[in-house]
Structure formats: C-alpha cells, structure tokens
Amino acid sequence: MQTNVLEYLEQTVFQVQDKVAFANESEGVTFAEVYRNARSIGTFLNRRGYTREPVVVFMQKHPKTIVTFFGVVYSGSYYVPIDEEMPKHRIELIFKSLNPRAIICDEVTEEMVKEFVYAGQVYRYEQMIQTEPDEDMLGDIRRQAIDTDPVYIVFTSGSTGVPKGVMACHRSVIDYIESLSDVLEFNRETVFGNQTPLYFDACLKELYPTLKFGAATYLIPKSLFMFPVKLVEFLNEHKINTICWVVSALTMISAFKAFDKVKPEYLHTVAFGSEVFPIKQFKIWRETLPQVKFTNLYGPTEATGMCCYFKVDRDFEPDEVIPIGGPFRNTEILLLNEQGQEAKPGEPGEICVRGTSVTLGYYRNPEKTAEAFVQNPLNTAYPEVIYRTGDIGRRNARGELLFISRKDYQIKHMGHRIELGEIEVVVNQMDEIKSACCIFDDDKKKIVLYYVGEVTAVEVAVYLKERLPRYMIPNVIRVLHTMPLTPNGKINRVLLKQKYMNQQ
Amino acid sequence: MEALLEILKGLHPEVDFETCDTLVDDKILDSFDIITIITEINTEYDVAVPAEEIIPENFNSAEALYDLVERLQDED
Numbered sequence A: 001m002q003t004n005v006l007e008y009l010e011q012t013v014f015q016v017q018d019k020v021a022f023a024n025e026s027e028g029v030t031f032a033e034v035y036r037n038a039r040s041i042g043t044f045l046n047r048r049g050y051t052r053e054p055v056v057v058f059m060q061k062h063p064k065t066i067v068t069f070f071g072v073v074y075s076g077s078y079y080v081p082i083d084e085e086m087p088k089h090r091i092e093l094i095f096k097s098l099n100p101r102a103i104i105c106d107e108v109t110e111e112m113v114k115e116f117v118y119a120g121q122v123y124r125y126e127q128m129i130q131t132e133p134d135e136d137m138l139g140d141i142r143r144q145a146i147d148t149d150p151v152y153i154v155f156t157s158g159s160t161g162v163p164k165g166v167m168a169c170h171r172s173v174i175d176y177i178e179s180l181s182d183v184l185e186f187n188r189e190t191v192f193g194n195q196t197p198l199y200f201d202a203c204l205k206e207l208y209p210t211l212k213f214g215a216a217t218y219l220i221p222k223s224l225f226m227f228p229v230k231l232v233e234f235l236n237e238h239k240i241n242t243i244c245w246v247v248s249a250l251t252m253i254s255a256f257k258a259f260d261k262v263k264p265e266y267l268h269t270v271a272f273g274s275e276v277f278p279i280k281q282f283k284i285w286r287e288t289l290p291q292v293k294f295t296n297l298y299g300p301t302e303a304t305g306m307c308c309y310f311k312v313d314r315d316f317e318p319d320e321v322i323p324i325g326g327p328f329r330n331t332e333i334l335l336l337n338e339q340g341q342e343a344k345p346g347e348p349g350e351i352c353v354r355g356t357s358v359t360l361g362y363y364r365n366p367e368k369t370a371e372a373f374v375q376n377p378l379n380t381a382y383p384e385v386i387y388r389t390g391d392i393g394r395r396n397a398r399g400e401l402l403f404i405s406r407k408d409y410q411i412k413h414m415g416h417r418i419e420l421g422e423i424e425v426v427v428n429q430m431d432e433i434k435s436a437c438c439i440f441d442d443d444k445k446k447i448v449l450y451y452v453g454e455v456t457a458v459e460v461a462v463y464l465k466e467r468l469p470r471y472m473i474p475n476v477i478r479v480l481h482t483m484p485l486t487p488n489g490k491i492n493r494v495l496l497k498q499k500y501m502n503q504q
Numbered sequence B: 001m002e003a004l005l006e007i008l009k010g011l012h013p014e015v016d017f018e019t020c021d022t023l024v025d026d027k028i029l030d031s032f033d034i035i036t037i038i039t040e041i042n043t044e045y046d047v048a049v050p051a052e053e054i055i056p057e058n059f060n061s062a063e064a065l066y067d068l069v070e071r072l073q074d075e076d
Helices: A006-012 A031-047 A063-074 A088-098 A107-113 A135-144 A170-184 A201-213 A222-226 A228-237 A247-255 A279-288 A366-372 A420-428 A457-465 A493-503 B002-011 B031-045 B062-075
Strands: A020-023 A028-030 A054-058 A078-081 A102-105 A121-124 A150-156 A164-169 A191-194 A216-219 A242-246 A269-273 A293-298 A308-311 A331-336 A349-355 A373-375 A385-395 A401-406 A410-413 A416-419 A433-441 A446-453 A476-479
Touching: A006 A031, A006 A063, A006 A201, A020 A031, A020 A063, A020 A201, A028 A031, A028 A063, A031 A063, A031 A135, A054 A063, A054 A088, A054 A107, A063 A078, A088 A164, A102 A107, A107 A121, A164 A170, A170 A201, A191 A201, A201 A216, A201 A242, A222 A228, A222 A247, A222 B031, A228 A247, A242 A247, A247 A269, A247 A279, A247 B031, A279 A293, A331 A385, A366 A373, A366 A385, A416 A420, A420 A433, A420 A446, A420 A457, A433 A493, A446 A493, A457 A476, B002 B031, B002 B062, B031 B062
Parallel strands: A020 A216, A054 A078, A054 A102, A078 A150, A102 A121, A191 A216, A191 A242, A242 A269, A269 A293, A446 A476
Antiparallel strands: A020 A028, A150 A164, A293 A308, A331 A349, A349 A385, A373 A385, A385 A401, A410 A416, A433 A446
16 A cells, blocks of 8 residues: 555666656756655755654755655655745745744755745755765654655745645545546656746646656746747647646637647646636637647645546537536535535535545644644544535536636636635735725736825835735736725625626 | 726735836736726726736736736737
8 A cells, every 4th residue: 555655656667767757948857867856855864853844845946856856755754845936925924933943045045945934954955965865764754654744845925914724644645646547547758848837736746647547747937828839839849748837827728829820739638727718718728729628627725636527528508618627535514505405416515525535634724724624524423524625616407517616816817816804914915005905807817906005006006016916016006095895894795896897 | 098007006905007017027016906907907908918018017007907908909
C-alpha cells in the first residue's frame, strides 16, 4: 500500500533516469537529478533539526522549486510555497500564522527576505544539494511517517483579511492523483504544459502524475499567457499534449482568434476548471480541435484540488452551463439544504465533500476549520468530517451536478479564488477610508471597489498594490459621497451592484 | 491618443503611461489588462486587434499601442 507521495518518484526513477521530468523554456531537470537532489535537500534539512514542521519555499517558478518541494517532504516536513510576486505585507501576515524556522530561497528572493520581519534561517537550493544523501537517515524518516502526515500548506484568501493555510496529507494527495490520472488517462507519453502557479494546489495535477508515470512537465512562462500566438507556438515547440488550465487562459486563445494563425498540433487532453467556460468560446475550442478530449474539473483547495469531473460528451447551447458532473472515485458529493438535509432531486443545495480527499483543515485556525470542516449531518452514528464548500449546486435531469453560485462573497477571478471581504478589510485599514465595498461584475469579470473617504482612487490603488496580490487589486475604483445602506444599516451590496451594472 | 490613455489609466491609475515604454517588460500589464485593453480598443476605435498583433512590442508603451490602432484603422 502506498503511504507516501515520494513513492511515485521511487517507483519510476530507475526506469526513466535520464528523461527530463520538469523543464521551463531554457532548462530542465532529469528524474535522476530530481531523485538525487530532493534526497540531498531532505538530508540537509533533517540534519539541521527540521522535521514535522512547515518549511517555506519562497522561490520563483522554476524546475528547482519543484525539486525543493520534494526535498522538504524527504526531510519529514511539509512545504509551504509562497508567491514571489506577493507583496511583503501579505507574506508577513502568512509568516505570523506560520512562524517558520526555515525558508528556502533563490538568488532573487534571498534579497527580498532581508526586508522581512523574520528571525529564522534562510537556505539556498544550490547550497543544500551539495549534501550527500544519507540513506539511513532518509529510511528512518520514512519509517516514522504515516499517510495522514501533511505534504503541504497552501494559502487561500480569507474573508477576515488573513489568508488561510489549507493543509493536505499524503493519503489525500495520493487519492487525488490516482483518481485524476484514471479520468484523464495520463501515461508515460504525457507532456504537460503547466499554467497554474506553483503556490496553489492546482499544480498537483502536473507535479505528481509526472512522478507517477515518468511523464514530463513544461512550466510555461507567465508572460506567454498575454500573447496567444506565442503561447500556442510554445505548446507545439515542446510537443505538449496535455493541459489543465484555468478557463481564462483558454479563452484568451480562442477569443483573440489565435487558432486562425496557429493550432496546437500535439494536444489531445484539455482539462479546465475554476471558472465557468463560456459556451461560445468552448465551441471554438471543440470545433478547432475535434480530436481533443475535454474535461471540466471542479473542486475546492480544501478537498485537495479537484473532486468532480465531467467529460464533455455533447454540445451545449449558449444559455447552458457545462456540468461539473460527478465525483471522482472514493469521493461522495452531498447536496445539503439549509436544514442540513439532502436536497430533493432538482433542488439547489450546498455542495459538500465526503471522502479521503477532505484535507486536514486550516493551519492554526481552529475557528475557521470548525466552520467549514463539520460533522456529516446525515450521520449521527460516528465521527465523520465533511467539507462544506459554500458553493451552491443542483443536479440536472441527467443526474449531473451543476454549479449555480456562491453562498457568500467569494469570487473566481482569472482562476483565482478571492474573498471580496479580504479586499475590503485591507481598504478599510487606510486611515482616510470611511467605508468600502467590493462587488464583482460577472459580465466583464471585473472587481469593482466603491469607497467613501478623502483620498483619490490613485492613492487607494497604490496602497492596495503594496498589500494585496495583483489578482486581488480592484479593476475599477470609484469614490462615493455616501455608502448606500440597507434598513438594517449594512452596506447595500445589491443596490451598488445594480447601480454599477446599469452604468455599463 | 486621449481615449487610449483613459483606458490605460483606468487599469493602473498610478502609472505614467505617457513616458513608460516597458509596460510588458516590467510586468506592469498582466493578461487581464491585455484582454481589457483589446476589448476597449475595439469599442472605442472600432478596430479588432488580430492575434498576430498581440505581441509584446505592441503593448510596451501607449505610443506603440496607438501606432497599432492607427495602423489597423488604415487597413480598414
């Protein structure tokens, strides 16, 4: 029985030693190098006393970063990837909850860490891989490990202004990788083109199947996602045949008619998720690439990446949505109504996840964990935790699950999950701000901020850029004399949204 | 040019678009911005930017972008 994600690497490395496992546009690492260097890093860290604790990986997107993740797991600790473009203020917030003792950097981020409030150690990849792997030590670490130990923590937007760290264990990751690999039919010939950042769980789709099958992953430079023709040329140059991207990355290619100039020649598997795929754009993809298998994926970070899939098997009308289908093997989806009972056929309910894919919860945050990771209300016989996603769904006449909306103010913007409340908390921290409210323009996919205060929109924008990741910066910032309120004295979001949409 | 600067200012009010010529190189614009710019240019100037023109050189400065718009208008 497999109990550790690293067994994927250990089972394939000697069959594909010299094959490139992870690469970017200019360099790559072979499976032999991944194996050697990850064990060096594991030895280096464990020898210095780091084990069963969070180790921050603060590196730019690079094959070395991935090797470092595995190195941290070899040491018996769990990795915490941090976005190098994230503002200092937000990283410090994360450090406050994490209190890490070790950070692994590259040449660029090493300089950035010097500016942080941080008292622990900083290590470099190049330094750690000088260490000779210690087989006895690594063997002992493995014997003491169990499959409910964490693999990683990834941070996701929190409505109180503090990001939440979601922790997933080996068993959940293995469960996910096995199910996903079955559905998308990965194999040794699979060549992934990675789009998603390494600091989210989304990249699990490429990293672990690459190890499991001895496949290959190309990290696509972020800048190419602005230039559709170059992006498709990159896919062709590296013979990429499998992509698991957010919808906005796919629609960028189709909406700008890049297929008129160049078509992906090797592509046979396209998985998409995180947002609703507009049917008009989806049709362009399907008609351009009739040989490609398209799969819609759905799932929250708290259920280890994805937990539902739908293999697109038919055409859809422009007013229809592509279903999220049904759960992966070994996962069950419950649709619960407000009374905590199962929704009747066709009725909406909150999507709740039951199974091994449910993660361990939020790091050092028992309150938030208790709100979302709850006892299954349908089971009064023994302890059983399910995850309440906050997403509302229903089943169609075919029994397929459909996503309808959110229960709260969480949105999906360019594939990122954002709590509008987190943006508002940061805006309200500005001295001059009296009141602030964010709404989301679902048509044009813009975050709109309304505020009251003696400060210009430019000053607000500058302030926010220092404190929030760029995908959370409002696309439209407008000042108001007074904030519209509901009879109860709360900000009238509905009215603000109507007002904004009417002006468009 | 005025209308184009308006569009750009709407995206990043704190950037001096009249002088900056490294909008792409310095990662000032991201993919969302590019999509927005192309959509709004279409509305404002009634030109569709073809895929082969969506390249870094055309988006690095307001001037380059304006040249592109004029070129596309002439082709009509």
